[in-house]
Amino acid sequence: xxxxxxxxxxxxxxxxxxxxxxxxxxxxxxxxxxxxxxxxxxxxxxxxxxxxxxxxxxxxxxxxxxxxxxxxxxxxxxxxxxxxxxxxxxxxxxxxxxxxxxxxxxxxxxxxxxxxxxxxxxxxxxxxxxxxxxxxxxxx
Amino acid sequence: xxxxxxxxxxxxxxxxxxxxxxxxxxxxxxxxxxxxxxxxxxxxxxxxxxxxxxxxxxxxxxxxxxxxxxxxxxxxxxxxxxxxxxxxxxxxxxxxxxxxxxxxxxxxxxxxxxxxxxxxxxxxxxxxxxxxxxxxxxxxxxxxxxxxxxxxxxxxxxxxxxxxxxxxxxxxxxxxxxxxxxxxxxxxxxxxxxxxxxxxxxxxxxxxxxxxxxxxxxxxxxxxxxxxxxxx
Numbered sequence: 001x002x003x004x005x006x007x008x009x010x011x012x013x014x015x016x017x018x019x020x021x022x023x024x025x026x027x028x029x030x031x032x033x034x035x036x037x038x039x040x041x042x043x044x045x046x047x048x049x050x051x052x053x054x055x056x057x058x059x060x061x062x063x064x065x066x067x068x069x070x071x072x073x074x075x076x077x078x079x080x081x082x083x084x085x086x087x088x089x090x091x092x093x094x095x096x097x098x099x100x101x102x103x104x105x106x107x108x109x110x111x112x113x114x115x116x117x118x119x120x121x122x123x124x125x126x127x128x129x130x131x132x133x134x135x136x137x138x139x140x
Numbered sequence: 141x142x143x144x145x146x147x148x149x150x151x152x153x154x155x156x157x158x159x160x161x162x163x164x165x166x167x168x169x170x171x172x173x174x175x176x177x178x179x180x181x182x183x184x185x186x187x188x189x190x191x192x193x194x195x196x197x198x199x200x201x202x203x204x205x206x207x208x209x210x211x212x213x214x215x216x217x218x219x220x221x222x223x224x225x226x227x228x229x230x231x232x233x234x235x236x237x238x239x240x241x242x243x244x245x246x247x248x249x250x251x252x253x254x255x256x257x258x259x260x261x262x263x264x265x266x267x268x269x270x271x272x273x274x275x276x277x278x279x280x281x282x283x284x285x286x287x288x289x290x291x292x293x294x295x296x297x298x299x300x301x302x303x304x305x306x307x308x309x310x311x312x313x314x315x316x317x318x319x320x321x322x323x324x325x326x327x328x329x330x331x332x333x334x335x336x337x338x339x340x341x342x343x344x345x346x347x348x349x350x351x352x353x354x355x356x357x358x359x360x361x362x363x364x365x366x367x368x369x370x371x372x
Contacts, residue, residue, distance in 0.1 A: 028212035035215070046360045047279035049214035053353070056218035067222055074216030077209065078349075081331050082178035083159045084210050085274045087203045089182035089296060090189065091196055091289030099290060105257035109250045109267050110294055114301050114328050115309065117246035117271060121238055121351075122315035122324035128234035129317055 024073030027066075031055050145192050151202025158184040171339075173303035176332055178296060210275040217273065217356065220349030227319075228350055235323070235354070242327050243358055246271055247366060261370040262287065268363050270294040273330040276356040284367035295330070302329020303336035318344040326351030 015023040035055060036048030044051065060067040092099065099106070144150065162180035169175060189199055200207070221228075228235055247268065254264045266286040269277040274295050281291040306325045315321055318341050325333040326348030334352055338345030 025212060028215045031215045032211040045283070045364055047214075047276070047283070049211045049279065050276060050357065050360050052211075052215040053218045054357070056215055057221055060218060060222045061225060067219065070216065071219065073212065074219045077213040077216050078219065078331075080159075081213055081273075081275070082176070083155075083181075084206050084213060085178055085292060085296065086155050086159060086181050086185060087200060087206055088274075088278060088289055088292040089178065090186045090199065092182075092186070092293045099293070102259050102263050105254055105259045106263065106267060106294065108257070109253040109259075110270055110297055111301065112253050113246040113249035113271070114298050116249045117242050117328045118302065118306055118309055118324050119313050120245045121242040121327045122310045122320050123313055124241055125234055125238040125323050126315050126317045126320035128237060129231060129319060132231065132234060 020069075020072035021076070022073075024070045027070050028052075028056075028073055028077075145194060146198070148202055151194070151199040152205060154188055155181070155185055155203055155206065158188075173300060173332075173336060176296075176300055176303065178332070179300065182296075210278065214275040214279075217275075217349075217353045220346065221353045224346045224350040227346075231319075238323065239327070239351075239354055239358055242324075243355070243362065246328070247362075251366070251370075263290075264370045265367045266290045267294055268367060269359065270298050271328050271330065271355065272359045272363075273352050273356050276360060280360060280363055284364055285371075286367075296332070299329045299332025302333035306333055306336065307340065319347045322347030323351040327355050330355075 015026070031052040032049045033052075035051030035053075038044065038051050039046065039048045056066075056070065060070075158181040159177060162175075162177035162184065165180065166172070166175055166177045185199075188194075189196070250267050250270070251264060254267060262285065265284050266281070268284065269280045269286065269291055272280060272295070274292060277291055277295050278288060280286075281288045302325050306329060307321070310321050310324060315324065321340065322334075322337045322344030325337045325344070329336075330352045334345060334348040337348035
């Protein structure tokens with residue numbers, strides 16, 4: 001009840017007066033907007049959030065503290081990512097006539113490229129991993 | 141009743157409750173992949189909007205918080221990649237070759253099938269991002285001039301397909317290495333597949349989410365170029 005446990009480094013230092021999840025969301029948003037800024041300044045052909053993702057990979061690989069700081073918001077967001085797809089999914093009602101007119105070809109293309117991609121990825125990666133294991137590279 | 145139904149928070153509350161209920165149902169029925177909470181919740185919300193006479197625009201305005209969260213969620217995709225970082229680095233050439241070959245095959249089959257069957261160019265563009273994780277697919281759809289809602293639906297279909305038949309199909313072609321199984325599922329069925337791969341093993345789940353993120357990066361770079369040849 002009294003003094004908060006000070007062992008977890010994420011509970012100390014800058015931003016410690018707000019819940020860890022809120023601080024984490026702030027960091028994620030800051031990275032996204034930094035990405036957006038870079039996209040507009042450098043005229044990159046990719047979304048700002050994707051640049052933010054790359055920034056977090058680059059920075060997080062060196063600073064474990066940053067990773068720990070974004071986890072309280074990042075992990076729950078990723079675990080329930082699907083909730084965020086409900087609103088655009090609902091829009092299908094407005095597009096249903098369009099979908100129905102090309103349903104056959106679309107189904108074939110999606111199912112076909114799914115099956116081909118899945119089998120190719122699994123077989124190729126397994127073969128390559130086996131080959132490098134035989135060559136004596138330590139298994140990952 | 142009208143005051144309640146047209147309250148600014150109604151759409152958001154409806155969506156959250158539908159998602160919670162669908163998740164609970166999913167858990168109680170033993171997690172069948174066909175009844176993925178996102179599908180059930182989407183159908184429930186769509187039906188509720190029809191019955192209550194709420195327009196899609198009004199609904200979208202109410203759930204703008206969820207739409208906004210797609211940005212930070214995309215940034216957070218860095219986390220699984222960071223966790224599997226070392227294992228991926230050790231196998232980097234195998235991973236890269238797999239990414240490129242699979243990307244070529246899956247885009248090739250999509251474009252080939254739709255071209256042969258004579259589908260309109262904007263629908264070809266719409267089908268392209270289907271194997272990319274949805275937050276990125278949505279922004280990509282914008283960039284390449286695809287129909288966003290349709291892209292989301294095709295993406296969800298891919299995800300569910302991967303969760304339902306993915307593991308069996310991989311066993312059929314004798315892919316047993318959990319890393320390869322996870323990677324293949326993540327590459328083709330992104331987040332929904334990843335949650336299925338996680339159920340198989342921690343390793344499969346990690347490689348699945350890493351594949352999902354790497355695929356999103358590769359496709360973000362490649363799809364605008366492919367889309368250009370279809371008037372995107």
